[in-house]
Every structure is written in C-alpha cells, then in structure tokens.
Amino acid sequence: MKYMDEFRDPATAKKLVEEIKRLAPIARGQRDMPLQIMEFCGGHTHTLFKYGIESMLPADIEMVHGPGCPVCVLPMARVDDCVVIAEQPGVIFTTFGDAMRVPGTCKSLLQAKADGCDVRMVYSPMDALAIARKNPDRDVVFFALGFETTMPSTALTLLQAHREGLKNFSLFCNHITTPATMRAILTDPDLRLDGFLAPGHVSMVIGAHPYDFVTRDYRKPLVITGFEPLDILQALWMLVKQFAEGRCEVENQYARIVPEAGNVEGLKAIAEVYETREHSEFRGLGNIGDAGIQIRETYAAYDAERKFKLQAAASTHDPEHLKCADVLRGVMKPWECPAFAKTCNPQNPLGALMVSPEGSCAAYYAYGKLAKRKENT
Amino acid sequence: MCLGIPGQITELVDLEFLVAKVDIGGVKRDVIITCVVDDEHPAESCVGDWVLVHAGFAMSRLDEEEAARTLALLAELGDMQAEIDLMRQVETST
Amino acid sequence: MNLAGTITLAHGSGGRAMHQLVDNLIRQTFTNPLLEEGEDQARIPLAELVAQGDRLAFTTDSYVVTPLEFPGGNIGTLAINGTVNDLAVGGAKPLYLSCGFIIEEGLPLETFARILQSMRLAADEAGVQIVTGDTKVVQRGGADKLFINTAGVGVIPAGFNPSAGGAQVGDVVIVNGWLGDHGAAILNARGDLALEADIESDCAPLNALVEAMFAVCPDIHCLRDATRGGLATVLNEFAERSNVDMVLKEEFLPIRTPVRGMCEILGLDPLYLANEGKLVAVVPITAAQAVLAAMQRIPEGYHACIIGAVMEGDGHVILQTAFGGERIVDMLPGEQLPRIC
Numbered sequence: 001m002k003y004m005d006e007f008r009d010p011a012t013a014k015k016l017v018e019e020i021k022r023l024a025p026i027a028r029g030q031r032d033m034p035l036q037i038m039e040f041c042g043g044h045t046h047t048l049f050k051y052g053i054e055s056m057l058p059a060d061i062e063m064v065h066g067p068g069c070p071v072c073v074l075p076m077a078r079v080d081d082c083v084v085i086a087e088q089p090g091v092i093f094t095t096f097g098d099a100m101r102v103p104g105t106c107k108s109l110l111q112a113k114a115d116g117c118d119v120r121m122v123y124s125p126m127d128a129l130a131i132a133r134k135n136p137d138r139d140v141v142f143f144a145l146g147f148e149t150t151m152p153s154t155a156l157t158l159l160q161a162h163r164e165g166l167k168n169f170s171l172f173c174n175h176i177t178t179p180a181t182m183r184a185i186l187t188d189p190d191l192r193l194d195g196f197l198a199p200g201h202v203s204m205v206i207g208a209h210p211y212d213f214v215t216r217d218y219r220k221p222l223v224i225t226g227f228e229p230l231d232i233l234q235a236l237w238m239l240v241k242q243f244a245e246g247r248c249e250v251e252n253q254y255a256r257i258v259p260e261a262g263n264v265e266g267l268k269a270i271a272e273v274y275e276t277r278e279h280s281e282f283r284g285l286g287n288i289g290d291a292g293i294q295i296r297e298t299y300a301a302y303d304a305e306r307k308f309k310l311q312a313a314a315s316t317h318d319p320e321h322l323k324c325a326d327v328l329r330g331v332m333k334p335w336e337c338p339a340f341a342k343t344c345n346p347q348n349p350l351g352a353l354m355v356s357p358e359g360s361c362a363a364y365y366a367y368g369k370l371a372k373r374k375e376n377t
Numbered sequence: 378m379c380l381g382i383p384g385q386i387t388e389l390v391d392l393e394f395l396v397a398k399v400d401i402g403g404v405k406r407d408v409i410i411t412c413v414v415d416d417e418h419p420a421e422s423c424v425g426d427w428v429l430v431h432a433g434f435a436m437s438r439l440d441e442e443e444a445a446r447t448l449a450l451l452a453e454l455g456d457m458q459a460e461i462d463l464m465r466q467v468e469t470s471t
Numbered sequence: 472m473n474l475a476g477t478i479t480l481a482h483g484s485g486g487r488a489m490h491q492l493v494d495n496l497i498r499q500t501f502t503n504p505l506l507e508e509g510e511d512q513a514r515i516p517l518a519e520l521v522a523q524g525d526r527l528a529f530t531t532d533s534y535v536v537t538p539l540e541f542p543g544g545n546i547g548t549l550a551i552n553g554t555v556n557d558l559a560v561g562g563a564k565p566l567y568l569s570c571g572f573i574i575e576e577g578l579p580l581e582t583f584a585r586i587l588q589s590m591r592l593a594a595d596e597a598g599v600q601i602v603t604g605d606t607k608v609v610q611r612g613g614a615d616k617l618f619i620n621t622a623g624v625g626v627i628p629a630g631f632n633p634s635a636g637g638a639q640v641g642d643v644v645i646v647n648g649w650l651g652d653h654g655a656a657i658l659n660a661r662g663d664l665a666l667e668a669d670i671e672s673d674c675a676p677l678n679a680l681v682e683a684m685f686a687v688c689p690d691i692h693c694l695r696d697a698t699r700g701g702l703a704t705v706l707n708e709f710a711e712r713s714n715v716d717m718v719l720k721e722e723f724l725p726i727r728t729p730v731r732g733m734c735e736i737l738g739l740d741p742l743y744l745a746n747e748g749k750l751v752a753v754v755p756i757t758a759a760q761a762v763l764a765a766m767q768r769i770p771e772g773y774h775a776c777i778i779g780a781v782m783e784g785d786g787h788v789i790l791q792t793a794f795g796g797e798r799i800v801d802m803l804p805g806e807q808l809p810r811i812c
Contacts, residue, residue: 001402001732003383003427003444010795012451017795019454043379046738052796068379096432097737097808110805121809123664123737124433126409149379150811153434156411160394201379204429204437227379229794234451256444257381257429257437265412266436346804366799380738380811402732405667430736432811433665 003256007228008051016233017056020240024060027243034062036192037239038330040182041147041199042069042356043227049363051229061236064330065360067181068199070146070174071098072352072359073282073328078174079104085141085172085308086117092135094128095143097121102355125157125171132161132169141304144171147178149201151293152266155273158295158302172304173295175274176282178202179210180291184282186218190331195239197225197232200254205270207262211250219248226254273299283352284325324351327360334364341365381431383439386410386423395420399430406433413438472496474581478574483608493606496580497572500587501594505567505602513602515567515624524626528563530554531622539582539616541660543652543672547586549747550619551593552676556696558623559678560750562631562685565597570604571620578616586617597676599623630689637692638713638753642781645752645759647680647766648725648774649673650702654744655730658737664809666736668729675748680771684752687761693753696746700803703742705751706788707802716784719800721793723778737809742790742800744807753781 028035039045045065048054054063067073079102086093086109093109100110100121113119118138122128125142132140144154154171161169178199185191198211203224214222221242225235235253242249252258273295280292295303304310322339326332334340334353344350346362353359384399390407397410397420413428413435414420428435472495481488498506505513520527534550544552551568558565570590574583594601652673659668677696684691693713697705702724706717726741734741748771754762759777766772788800 001383001728001735002385003439004735006444006448008794010793012454013795015454016451041379049798051792051794052790052798053794055796096811098810100808101805120663123406123666123809123811124408126433127663127665146811147379149381149431149436152412152436153409153432156409156434199379201381201429201431201436204381227381230451234447253447256440256447259437259440263412263437264415269411346801366801382735401736403668403729404732404736406665406736 004228007226007230009230012230013056013233016230016237020061020233020237021058023237023240023244024058027240028060029243034060035194035240035243036062036064036330037195037197037236038064038066038193039197039225040066040068040178041202042072043199043201044197044225044232045069045360045363047227047229047232049366053229053232061240064193065363066330067185067282067285067328068147068178069356069359070176071102071356073176073285074099074102074145074174074352075281075283076103076105079108080106081310082109082143082172083107083112084310085304086112086119088139088308090137090139092118092120092131092138092140093143094120094122094131094140096145098356099143099145102352103349125154129157129161129166129169132166136168138168140169142171144173144175147176147199147202148205148270149199151175151270151274152205152263155269158273158299159269161302162299167301170302170304170307171295173274173293175293176280176291177276177293178206179213180288181282181285182214184285184288184291185329186214186220188329188331190329193220193330195220195243196222197235197239198222200224200226200231200258203254203258203262205263205266208250208252208258208260215248215250221248222250224250224252224254224258226257284328286325319350322351324353327353334361381429381436383427384430386426386428386435388424389420392420397423397435399428399435401430406430408433408435410435412436474584476580478576478578478580478583478608480576480608480610483574483606489606496584497587497604497606500591501601503600503602505600513567515602520566520626523564524628526627528558528561528625528627529622530557531620532557533618533620535615535618536657537615538660539586541672542656542670544674544747545586545589546617546619547590548593548674550621551590551597551599552674552747553698554621554623555597555599556677556750558625559681560633560694560696561627562633562681562694563625563627564682565599565623565625565678567602567624568594568599569622570601572604572606573614573618574606574608575614575616576608576611583617593676597678631685633691633694635693635695635708636712638709638715638717638781639692639755640715640781640783641756642692642753643756643759643777644706644717644719644779644781645754645763645766645775645777646697646702646725647677647750647772649727649730650725650746650749651730651734651741651744652727653747654701655733657745658733664737666733668733670727670729670733673746673748675771677748677750677771680766680769681750683765683769683772684762687765688754688758690758691752691754691762695751697749697751698747699745701741701743701745702751703740703788703800704802706800709753710784710788711786714786716782716786717779717788718782719779719788719790721790723776725774725776738811739807739809743803
C-alpha cells in the first residue's frame with residue numbers, strides 16, 4: 001500500500017537504528033539514567049509494540065508511554081455518564097469501538113449493550129448522523145472522544161446536523177487538547193522526561209506552533225512524528241541529534257502530512273463549535289485547566305450533556321493501590337505498580353491503561369513476557 | 378484517537394456536501410473532504426489526491442513532494458552510513 | 472413447494488404446515504437413502520464405519536452469523552463446512568451430519584430454500600450426507616432470523632493422531648492460504664462501517680486437503696482449523712498445550728491487500744480475523760516439503776505456505792516483524808473491536 005509500505009522498509013530501519021546507536025551515547029552524555037523519551041500518543045505506542053521497535057533501540061534510550069490515549073485518561077465517571085445516556089428510553093448511543101470496553105464504576109458500554117441498551121459502534125461521526133436521519137423518532141448520541149485529531153470531524157458533523165435541522169442528534173463531548181495535557185506533564189515536580197515525540201495527527205490539525213512552549217519554557221526538544229515505524233525511528237534519530245548537538249527545537253518529521261499552520265478548515269470548525277472548559281478531570285492526571293472542551297452555547301441543542309441534564313459527576317478516584325497516575329505521567333514504569341499483572345491484567349483490567357491495547361500497561365503486559373523470555377535464554 | 382491512513386481520492390460523490398470516495402488498499406469508503414479543499418484547491422480538482430483519512434474525514438492533503446524528500450533523505454542516510462563504514466574499514470586496515 | 476411468503480409459527484407447530492416444510496422442502500433438498508428411511512433417527516451400519524478406521528470422531532457446532540448471506544457463502548455453507556472441517560482436522564473422514572434449524576418467524580421461504588440448496592451443494596462437495604435433523608420456529612425476537620446446529624460423525628484411520636499438545640521443537644508451521652478473508656468479508660457485508668471491498672469468505676471444506684496431507688505424512692503433530700479468533704488463537708493453543716514457542720515470520724504470512732487495507736482502516740490485526748477454510752498444521756521439518764507439495768495440488772491448498780517454526784519456550788506465539796523487531800501475539804481478552812485511536 002502506497003505511502004505505508006515505503007515507511008516500513010527493514011533495510012532503511014537498520015540504517016536508522018545504526019545511526020541512533022552511534023549518536024545515543026553522545027546524546028545521553030552524563031545523565032545517570034537513559035534518555036527518557038515520551039511518545040505522547042497512543043498511536044505511537046501501538047506502532048512501537050506492533051513492530052517491536054523498542055527491542056531494536058540501544059540501552060541509552062528509554063521510551064515512556066504518554067497519556068495520549070483518550071480512553072486511558074477518560075475518568076470512570078464519564079463512562080458512567082455514557083451508560084446513563086444509553087439507558088434513556090429511545091436513545092441510540094453511538095461510539096468508536098475503542099470506548100466499548102472501558103470500565104465505568106459499575107459497567108462498560110459493552111455491558112450496557114448486553115443489558116439491552118442500543119449501543120452501536122461506528123467508524124465515523126458522520127455514520128452516527130446517518131443513523132439519526134434514518135431514525136427520526138430516536139435520540140442519537142455520539143460519544144465525541146479524542147484529542148484534536150478527531151475534533152474537526154465531530155465539529156463538522158454537528159454543523160451538518162445543524163444545517164439539516166436535525167433535532168435528534170447530539171454529541172457527548174469529551175474532547176481534550178494536547179498542549180494543555182503536555183503542560184500538565186511538564187509541570188510535574190517528579191518529571192524525569194528528556195524529550196517528546198509529538199503526535200503527528202493532532203499536529204496536522206493544530207500545526208507546529210502550539211508546541212513552542214515545550215522547547216522555550218521547559219527546554220525539552222520535540223519532534224512531530226508520523227505513525228509508520230520508519231517515521232518513529234527517523235524522529236528518534238532527529239531527537240538524539242538534537243541532544244548530541246545541544247539543540248532544543250520543535251522539528252517536524254511528518255512534513256508530508258503536517259503543515260506548519262495546521263488545517264485551516266478544521267481549526268475553523270473547532271473554533272465555531274467548541275470552547276475550552278475551565279476544569280476537566282482526567283483519569284490519573286487529576287484536574288487540568290483548559291484541557292477539556294465543551295460545546296458552545298450557540299449549539300446547546302446538540303449538546304448531550306445539556307440535553308440529558310447530566311449532573312456534574314462527583315469525581316471518582318482510582319483505588320489507592322493503583323498507580324495509573326504515576327504511570328501516565330511517566331514517573332513510574334507499568335511493572336513498578338503493585339497491581340501490575342497481579343490483580344490488574346488484560347482479562348480483568350482495573351485501570352484504563354490495561355484496557356486499551358494502546359494503554360502502556362496492556363502493552364507492557366504482552367511485551368514483558370517477551371523481555372522475560374529473553375532474560376531466560 | 379489518532380488512527381489515520383493514507384488513501385487516494387478516486388471520485389467525487391457529492392459536491393454540495395463535499396463527499397468523495399477514497400481507495401485505501403482496495404477498500405473504498407465515502408469521506409468528507411471539507412478539510413482538504415479551499416479556493417485554491419477546489420473539490421473539483423481533488424480526484425487523484427492522496428489524503429490522510431481519519432474517522433471518515435479526509436484530514437490533510439498528503440504532500441507527495443515532502444514524502445519523496447523524506448524517503449530520499451533516508452536513502453541518503455544509508456549511503457552516508459556506507460561511507461562511514463568504508464572509512465572505518467580504511468582506518469582499521471591502515 | 473410454493474416458496475412465496477415467509478416462515479410462520481405454523482411451520483413449527485407439528486401440523487400440516489410443518490410436514491410440508493420438512494418433507495417437501497428440507498428432506499427433498501437433502502435427500503439420500505438414510506434420510507429417506509424417515510425414522511426419528513438415522514440408522515448407520517457399523518460395519519462400514521469399522522472398515523474405515525479404528526475411532527469414531529463426533530463433533531457439534533452451532534452457527535449464527537449476520538448477515539445470513541455474504542460474498543463467498545452463507546450460514547448454510549458455514550454449517551456444513553465448519554462441522555466437516557472440525558472432523559477433518561482430527562484426521563477423520565467426515566461421513567454423516569445432523570442438522571437442526573431454529574428459525575425466527577418471518578424468514579422468507581425463498582431465503583431458507585436458497586440456504587438449504589447451498590447446504591446440499593456443500594455437503595456433496597465435501598462428500599457427506601445430512602441424515603437426520605430438526606426444525607423449530609420461534610416467535611419474532613426469539614432468534615435472529617436463522618440459527619443452525621450441525622453435528623457430524625466421521626472415522627479416524629488408525630495411526631492418525633494430531634493433537635494441540637503435539638508440537639515439537641524444530642517442527643514447521645504451515646497454513647493453506649490467505650488469512651482473514653472470512654472475518655473481513657463479514658465485517659464488509661454487515662455494511663455498518665460503510666466500507667466497500669472486494670473480499671469473499673474463504674468458506675470451504677478441508678477434508679480432501681487433510682486427506683492429501685495425511686497421505687504423505689501420517690505423523691502430522693498438530694492440526695486445527697483457524698476459525699473464530701483466527702490464526703493467533705489456534706497457535707496460542709498449540710504453544711500453550713505443547714509448552715513450546717511458535718515463532719512466525721511476518722513476511723511469510725499470506726494476507727490479501729484488501730484485507731490488509733480493511734485492517735489498517737479499522738485498526739484490526741488480521742491474525743485474529745476468522746477464517747472458514749483455513750487450517751494450521753505443525754509438521755516435522757523432514758516432512759514439510761512433501762506436505763506442502765501435496766497441499767498445493769488441491770484447490771484449497773494452492774496457496775499453502777510455511778509461516779514459522781516451533782522453538783523452545785514456555786508457550787508463547789512470537790512474531791518476527793518484517794521490520795526487524797519481535798512481539799508477542801497473545802490471545803485476545805475478548806472480541807477484536809474496530810478502533811480509531
């Protein structure tokens with residue numbers, strides 16, 4: 001497949017890995033621990049594991065899996081809200097597949113479906129809109145989840161519903177923004193990160209400049225990165241070069257997709273429909289100012305939160321012995337959590353990081369086995 | 378929520394609602410192209426474009442020149458590596 | 472029989488309508504001497520069975536699928552081939568099937584007749600007979616259009632004993648062709664993801680293929696069909712039960728481009744997609760080339776290939792990626808869901 005296979009070429013990967021290996025010790029310098037590079041986005045975590053990239057990296061580099069997996073930072077109370085909406089008579093609750101299995105305090109959407117709620121998986125918010133057109137006597141709600149990548153699609157869908165005057169379509173808005181979440185990580189006193197791979201598809205919407213504060217205020221180099229394995233290796237190479245040469249810049253590895261200024265039409269739609277929330281709770285990260293997004297008053301009729309008069313959810317905390325927060329912030333490795341692989345595993349996930357295949361705990365659960373096997377042989 | 382895949386626009390389906398068909402490895406899907414058209418690049422000129430598809434929306438026009446540049450750079454890197462290797466060999470043999 | 476109209480509760484009531492349905496449609500379509508005896512049970516001569524082997528293989532499976540008909544097959548062909556394959560991968564020669572229908576009232580008679588007809592064709596192709604059966608009709612909502620259960624018996628020739636626990640270090644892993652076609656075809660046919668792809672289910676009987684394999688290698692160590700949960704699930708079973716690692720080479724895995732495309736779009740892994748005409752065999756390396764050659768002479772095995780090897784380990788499936796890394800291919804905790812993350 002064009003524009004994918006070229007970026008999965010093993011021969012080029014080998015060369016890149018050689019280069020990274022050559023530069024890594026210089027880049028690491030006098031640090032007493034390996035370079036801590038956070039790939040913010042769950043999509044990158046997925047690529048790392050799918051292609052076994054970490055097994056190719058030198059010991060001077062350690063990847064820290066970031067919170068850029070929207071289902072991982074979704075507070076349980078929000079899943080409970082989804083279930084409350086889905087349980088209303090006449091509601092068709094539509095969602096991306098990712099959110100189906102995330103546990104709420106009492107059940108997931110998958111369980112709500114089994115209990116008789118009309119919960120449907122869709123590929124696109126536009127497909128949810130099509131369901132609304134076909135079922136004028138039902139209330140169709142779309143679970144708008146995700147970072148800036150997904151925001152234009154939900155905003156444009158809402159605007160389309162508005163143009164058509166559809167009264168039975170609404171969004172349950174749980175979008176979050178990347179820069180604010182990154183800032184929350186950077187202000188953490190326990191921070192031990194050295195640099196970032198920034199999410200390529202978020203960046204194709206917001207552009208390169210929203211990351212300027214990372215290099216300017218926090219002196220952490222950052223490379224906007226694509227999702228094919230060669231993209232990630234190239235970005236890591238660019239990052240270690242920055243360290244080795246003593247630079248600290250926002251660089252764009254993914255220029256074929258990410259324009260400097262982002263996507264004009266997408267940003268216009270976002271600005272038209274959404275505004276920032278003063279506070280929003282993230283699972284594991286607590287309250288982050290300005291990271292959450294809500295639907296503007298003008299489009300209140302399409303806001304499921306207003307339509308179904310959801311009570312502001314009491315914040316639900318993860319049990320004390322789960323260290324999701326520390327893992328999310330990159331302060332703790334998944335296996336250092338006392339629940340990891342013991343009470344919390346993919347069959348019976350307690351924390352959200354174990355639910356999503358992109359969650360770092362689920363990923364490490366599988367990867368850890370491989371590492372252990374290698375130790376044994 | 379970042380899963381995005383490059384696909385090629387094969388036909389326009391609806392000019393009013395800006396719907397086009399993309400082909401992704403032989404799989405076709407109608408997508409909204411609002412985010413990849415503007416006055417300079419109207420919908421009519423989209424057929425043949427490579428776009429990044431996410432959740433049923435074409436979210437970015439793939440810059441084929443940039444893609445070629447990235448690949449060329451990576452290929453060069455290999456040549457550079459070969460040169461370094463050669464130099465090392467020369468060094469060790471002398 | 473007039474095929475206008477739909478199946479109603481009367482067709483399951485035990486009265487005239489039911490007799491018409493069973494005698495004039497089902498029995499006529501499936502007709503064979505054992506079925507025509509018309510008793511409440513099929514009476515199978517033992518001597519014929521004993522002449523063919525030393526053990527009876529007996530299996531059952533229920534079939535539910537949405538939509539009922541899809542490119543490459545329908546629920547009926549699945550019900551025949553699925554049970555035939557469950558017998559075949561035990562080394563058995565499949566012989567007789569039972570067939571139970573649970574029909575939701577409202578199913579068009581024409582649809583039902585079409586499915587019956589394709590079951591007959593599938594049974595003929597596989598060389599099995601449907602010799603006993605049952606039909607129930609439930610009210611609307613009591614089932615989803617049509618459920619089918621088939622049970623099957625076959626005979627295992629002496630000496631054939633493939634087992635999930637039989638893999639040995641040094642063995643090679645073989646599949647008989649393209650992976651994930653059925654799972655992708657069903658996803659596509661459901662239509663709720665609004666994708667258009669030219670993908671057909673691989674639904675096919677595997678008994679001829681298995682027979683050819685055993686003919687050249689009676690000592691096949693493991694043999695399973697890779698249905699629900701796909702290749703990954705079967706190999707995990709082999710690895711766990713045999714307490715070895717199964718090491719796959721990604722570039723050897725045969726996956727069609729549109730199946731790959733669909734997986735890329737939906738964030739799915741083709742290794743977990745269902746197949747309905749694919750088997751996974753673990754054979755001694757000394758027999759591998761002979762088995763492969765025998766498979767490639769049978770249509771269901773034209774694209775047979777080696778995909779990996781059995782190595783010392785503690786029960787994992789490991790994929791060596793084309794990219795140069797490796798990863799564990801674990802069993803999934805539940806159904807694979809399309810994702811957008």
